[in-house]
Amino acid sequence: MSSKIEITKVCQHCGKEFIAKTTVTKFCGHTCAAKSYKERKKTEKLNQVKSPTEQRTDYNFSQLNEKEYLSIADTCQLLGASRMTIYRQIKSGNISAVKLGRRTIIKKSEIEKLFAS
Numbered sequence: 001m002s003s004k005i006e007i008t009k010v011c012q013h014c015g016k017e018f019i020a021k022t023t024v025t026k027f028c029g030h031t032c033a034a035k036s037y038k039e040r041k042k043t044e045k046l047n048q049v050k051s052p053t054e055q056r057t058d059y060n061f062s063q064l065n066e067k068e069y070l071s072i073a074d075t076c077q078l079l080g081a082s083r084m085t086i087y088r089q090i091k092s093g094n095i096s097a098v099k100l101g102r103r104t105i106i107k108k109s110e111i112e113k114l115f116a117s
C-alpha cells in the first residue's frame with residue numbers, strides 16, 4: 001500500500017506552484033525554504049532593535065529608578081510633566097525641593113509621597 005501523496009501547493013517564498021510530498025511543505029525547494037528562513041530571521045532581528053530614542057528612554061528610566069535625588073528635568077521625565085507643573089507643585093508645597101546653588105533637587109521619596117495619599 002502506498003501512502004504517497006501529491007499536493008499542489010504554492011511556494012510561500014516565490015509563489016510558484018509545486019508538487020508537495022507532505023501537507024506541511026511550504027516551499028518549492030530548499031533554496032526557497034532557506035531564503036525564507038533567512039528573511040524571517042532578519043525581520044525578527046530588525047524588530048528587536050529599538051530606535052536610539054527608545055533606547056535612550058530605557059537607559060534614562062533605569063538611571064532614574066536608581067537615583068535618590070532628582071533634578072527638575074529628571075522629575076519631568078519621570079512624571080511626564082512639564083517644568084511648570086513641577087515648579088507649581090513645589091510652590092504649593094506638594095513637593096519639597098532643595099535649592100543647591102542654581103539647581104533644584106527633589107528627593108525621590110517626595111514624588112512617591114504624591115501618590116501615597
Ligand SMILES: [Zn+2]
Pocket residue numbers: 011012013014015016027028029032
Ligand atoms: Zn519557491
